[in-house]
Amino acid sequence: MKVLFTGGVKSGKSALAEQYILSLCDKKPYYLATTECLDEAMDQRILIHQQRRGEQFITLEEPLDIIAAIEFCDQPVLIECMTMWINNMLYHEKEETIFPILEQVCHLPHDLIFVHNEVGLGILPENALARKFADIAGLAGQLLAKYCDEVYFCTAGLKQRFK
Amino acid sequence: MKVLFTGGVKSGKSALAEQYILSLCDKKPYYLATTECLDEAMDQRILIHQQRRGEQFITLEEPLDIIAAIEFCDQPVLIECMTMWINNMLYHEKEETIFPILEQVCHLPHDLIFVHNEVGLGILPENALARKFADIAGLAGQLLAKYCDEVYFCTAGLKQRFK
Amino acid sequence: MKVLFTGGVKSGKSALAEQYILSLCDKKPYYLATTECLDEAMDQRILIHQQRRGEQFITLEEPLDIIAAIEFCDQPVLIECMTMWINNMLYHEKEETIFPILEQVCHLPHDLIFVHNEVGLGILPENALARKFADIAGLAGQLLAKYCDEVYFCTAGLKQRFK
Numbered sequence: 001m002k003v004l005f006t007g008g009v010k011s012g013k014s015a016l017a018e019q020y021i022l023s024l025c026d027k028k029p030y031y032l033a034t035t036e037c038l039d040e041a042m043d044q045r046i047l048i049h050q051q052r053r054g055e056q057f058i059t060l061e062e063p064l065d066i067i068a069a070i071e072f073c074d075q076p077v078l079i080e081c082m083t084m085w086i087n088n089m090l091y092h093e094k095e096e097t098i099f100p101i102l103e104q105v106c107h108l109p110h111d112l113i114f115v116h117n118e119v120g121l122g123i124l125p126e127n128a129l130a131r132k133f134a135d136i137a138g139l140a141g142q143l144l145a146k147y148c149d150e151v152y153f154c155t156a157g158l159k160q161r162f163k
Numbered sequence: 164m165k166v167l168f169t170g171g172v173k174s175g176k177s178a179l180a181e182q183y184i185l186s187l188c189d190k191k192p193y194y195l196a197t198t199e200c201l202d203e204a205m206d207q208r209i210l211i212h213q214q215r216r217g218e219q220f221i222t223l224e225e226p227l228d229i230i231a232a233i234e235f236c237d238q239p240v241l242i243e244c245m246t247m248w249i250n251n252m253l254y255h256e257k258e259e260t261i262f263p264i265l266e267q268v269c270h271l272p273h274d275l276i277f278v279h280n281e282v283g284l285g286i287l288p289e290n291a292l293a294r295k296f297a298d299i300a301g302l303a304g305q306l307l308a309k310y311c312d313e314v315y316f317c318t319a320g321l322k323q324r325f326k
Numbered sequence: 327m328k329v330l331f332t333g334g335v336k337s338g339k340s341a342l343a344e345q346y347i348l349s350l351c352d353k354k355p356y357y358l359a360t361t362e363c364l365d366e367a368m369d370q371r372i373l374i375h376q377q378r379r380g381e382q383f384i385t386l387e388e389p390l391d392i393i394a395a396i397e398f399c400d401q402p403v404l405i406e407c408m409t410m411w412i413n414n415m416l417y418h419e420k421e422e423t424i425f426p427i428l429e430q431v432c433h434l435p436h437d438l439i440f441v442h443n444e445v446g447l448g449i450l451p452e453n454a455l456a457r458k459f460a461d462i463a464g465l466a467g468q469l470l471a472k473y474c475d476e477v478y479f480c481t482a483g484l485k486q487r488f489k
Binding site: 007008009010011012118119120121122123124125130133134155156157158160 | 167169171279281282283284285286287288297298300301302304305307308309314316323325326
């Protein structure tokens with residue numbers, strides 16, 4: 001089974017996805033953190049996420065090769081988050097492999113819960129990289145949603161089922 | 164009863180919230196305007212809002228101490244809007260009391276209709292203050308939604324019930 | 327019949343609107359492209375859209391006078407997209423006729439499918455023109471939704487009926 005939680009910044013999508021996967025599992029599920037610690041503000045955010053996860057997850061950290069990380073797992077995996085992974089792939093100049101990898105991930109036999117960030121509902125900045133990022137993130141959301149059995153749009157801590 | 168209307172700029176959330184509270188009340192409800200007039204563009208917006216309200220509301224203006232303003236009310240109160248109040252609290256360096264006050268407001272016995280602005284569904288600007296504002300506004304939306312009996316997501320002048 | 331597809335950048339709204347109108351028509355529907363080719367990145371986008379349309383549409387191109395373009399049509403018309411048309415109207419200093427024209431379009435007897443871009447759910451940029459654009463785009467979405475029989479909010483390639 002594949003499930004997508006999408007929504008804006010601080011929409012509650014991470015907490016909702018965590019509740020969802022915990023209700024699914026008898027054993028500890030995996031938490032695949034894709035964030036690279038590049039600055040202090042990020043460190044702060046990561047710390048807050050880690051504290052909420054507590055002892056309930058087996059945490060893996062992998063900013064790029066998510067397939068290798070998932071293949072190893074014998075329980076459902078929460079991937080937090082796909083937009084950060086896209087960001088890392090762009091940063092490391094691996095843009096051309098983003099969609100092939102996404103396709104592969106969606107065809108893995110594992111139960112996967114994807115957290116994804118909606119970034120395309122505001123005025124686009126003039127910055128060309130930001131525009132490209134918005135395009136890729138939006139298309140990635142479409143691809144994930146196509147393969148997912150359930151898709152939830154999150155806002156104000158509430159999830160709304162869109163598929 | 165507590166009700167939340169959330170949505171983007173010009174999504175129609177204010178008009179929908181006004182219709183909602185008017186359909187609820189026999190007597191004139193209160194309209195708590197949190198906007199401080201800081202520039203002319205704002206004056207314009209405020210004027211448009213005031214004209215729509217017409218004679219149907221008792222208008223109160225309070226940019227910061229919303230609890231004091233609400234406590235005085237003996238009819239349902241529409242608070243327009245929470246994101247502007249957050250903005251004022253940040254501007255006046257009262258950040259650390261935002262969430263305690265929100266908790267208190269949600270525990271008041273009054274019927275309250277909150278208007279809130281979704282700001283987290285676009286590319287975040289690089290400006291650190293804007294990022295902080297987006298985080299706080301998103302978390303405030305979650306807190307309000309948790310306590311509200313009904314939550315509506317507004318877009319294109321239509322309200323969709325999310326709770 | 328009038329139908330509105332609204333959503334963010336790369337939300338899948340164009341493809342969903344195209345599927346919708348094709349399922350509606352026995353004969354080839356019209357595709358009214360409002361985009362003016364102003365730079366190469368746009369050329370690229372237009373090309374991608376054209377390729378997806380293939381041989382299934384009669385394509386019209388009109389950046390400003392959409393009423394003249396529609397009046398000529400004897401089959402349903404997909405207008406792609408309204409926000410680009412608003413952008414063109416602002417660029418050519420025809421702001422004051424935007425809403426009168428929108429009203430007229432909504433009263434045409436034709437079956438019309440509108441594609442519209444949600445831009446008001448992020449942090450607004452400081453740029454005054456961008457703010458004005460967000461306001462006008464949001465109000466235009468409200469006006470279109472008021473006259474439309476069906477309104478779909480699109481995200482991650484999924485459409486959710488809001489009216």
